[in-house]
Amino acid sequence: xxAVVQDLGWLAVRFVVDLGRLATFxxxxxxxxxxxxxxxxxxxxxxxxxxxxxxxxISVCGLAVGMVLSLQGYNTLVRFGAEQSLGAVVGLSLVRExxxxxxxxxATGRAGSATTAEIGTMVATEQLDALRMMSVDxxxxxxxxxxxxxxxxxxxxxxxxxxCGLFGGYLVGVGLMGVDPGAYMSSLRSAVDFRDDIVGSFLxxxxxxxxxxxxxxxxxxxxxxxxxxxxxxxxxxxxxxSVTILIFDYFITALWGV
Amino acid sequence: MTRAPxxxxxxxxxxxxxxxxxAYLSFQVGGLS
Numbered sequence: 001x002x003a004v005v006q007d008l009g010w011l012a013v014r015f016v017v018d019l020g021r022l023a024t025f026x027x028x029x030x031x032x033x034x035x036x037x038x039x040x041x042x043x044x045x046x047x048x049x050x051x052x053x054x055x056x057x058i059s060v061c062g063l064a065v066g067m068v069l070s071l072q073g074y075n076t077l078v079r080f081g082a083e084q085s086l087g088a089v090v091g092l093s094l095v096r097e098x099x100x101x102x103x104x105x106x107a108t109g110r111a112g113s114a115t116t117a118e119i120g121t122m123v124a125t126e127q128l129d130a131l132r133m134m135s136v137d138x139x140x141x142x143x144x145x146x147x148x149x150x151x152x153x154x155x156x157x158x159x160x161x162x163x164c165g166l167f168g169g170y171l172v173g174v175g176l177m178g179v180d181p182g183a184y185m186s187s188l189r190s191a192v193d194f195r196d197d198i199v200g201s202f203l204x205x206x207x208x209x210x211x212x213x214x215x216x217x218x219x220x221x222x223x224x225x226x227x228x229x230x231x232x233x234x235x236x237x238x239x240x241x242s243v244t245i246l247i248f249d250y251f252i253t254a255l256w257g258v
Numbered sequence: 259m260t261r262a263p264x265x266x267x268x269x270x271x272x273x274x275x276x277x278x279x280x281a282y283l284s285f286q287v288g289g290l291s
Contacts, residue, residue: 041261048265052272091287156276163279166287194288202280 025139025218029147032140039145046149050111054157057110058103062161065102066168069093073169074177086179087188090169095197096258099162100154101249104208107150107157108241112216115146116237119220120230128221143221147213154209155202162201200258207252208245215241 073089119142122128128138166188173179192198216237223233252258284290 044266044269047269047272051276052268055272055275095283095287153276155280156273159276159279159283163282189287189289192287192289194284194290198283198288198290201283 021222022214022218025221026214028139029144029214029217032137032144033148035140039141042141042145043149046145047153049114050107050146050149051153051156054107054110054153055160057106058157058161059164061102061106062099062164063168065098065161066090066094066165066170067172069098069165070169070172070177074173074179083177083179084183085187085191086169086173086177087184087186088191090173091166091188091192092197094162094165094169095192095201097249097253099165100158100201100204100208101245103158103161103205104154104212104245105242107154107209108212108216108238108245111150111153112212112237112241113234115150115213115216116220116223116234117230119143119146119217120223120233123221123223124225124227124230126225138221143217147210147217150213150216151206151209154212155205158201158205196258200256203256203258204249204252207248211244211248212241215244 069090070086073086073093074083077083077086077089119128122138122142128142131138131141170181170184173184174181219233219237219240223229
């Protein structure tokens with residue numbers, strides 16, 4: 001029994017220490033992001049890798065989610081004779097929840113894991129040690145452009161996901177199910193509010209972007225310098241970031257009502 | 259990091275597309291005027 005309690009205590013202590021290190025690491029990133037030199041070229045390169053290269057998966061998934069949402073929503077609404085409200089159902093679901101959450105989960109799998117693997121490989125091949133020997137701060141040169149780029153691309157990717165989803169929902173609802181196009185757009189516009197829904201959606205996307213950027217870079221930066229260590233760090237990024245996104249989504253919705 | 263015109267162009271297009279999506283959601287769907 002004592003050993004079990006000891007293990008539990010050790011896990012709790014390790015969790016708190018890890019959280020403290022993560023917070024310190026986050027502060028280092030914030031400081032490096034605002035202090036010169038600003039790494040604009042590196043930032044643009046990361047925008048390409050994290051944003052442009054994620055565009056296809058985000059668009060296709062957004063379209064598919066919108067289409068299936070419209071199909072399911074229609075089949076439910078038609079039982080109550082409320083199929084004209086399909087636009088509101090699809091719009092609110094995408095804007096308030098599915099857009100930011102699914103974009104963050106997809107970006108974690110597509111871009112977050114790649115970021116961890118890239119930084120972890122730099123750790124394993126001692127490239128970060130080489131930077132330190134040249135008095136170059138690896139957090140400033142390697143970590144900050146990636147974390148800031150992740151924070152920047154998430155709201156844009158989320159907006160594109162939602163627009164693709166609305167288009168997919170329109171295609172199925174109007175083209176396949178025969179809902180009136182005017183009624184679809186009218187219910188969508190009357191249900192979605194800028195201040196309550198759109199701003200909240202982008203707030204969530206920014207928070208998720210910060211979380212994924214922080215977790216992905218931290219896991220890569222602290223990876224065990226072996227090939228197995230890099231693999232383990234990559235897996236850990238996907239698991240930890242996905243769970244964190246879903247937990248934060250609950251608390252953001254519960255506390256701020258968005 | 260060196261300049262890469264094609265990459266920079268694609269990043270520019272991505273940012274413009276993202277901002278256009280944000281504007282569409284804000285003005286057309288959200289009703290911001």
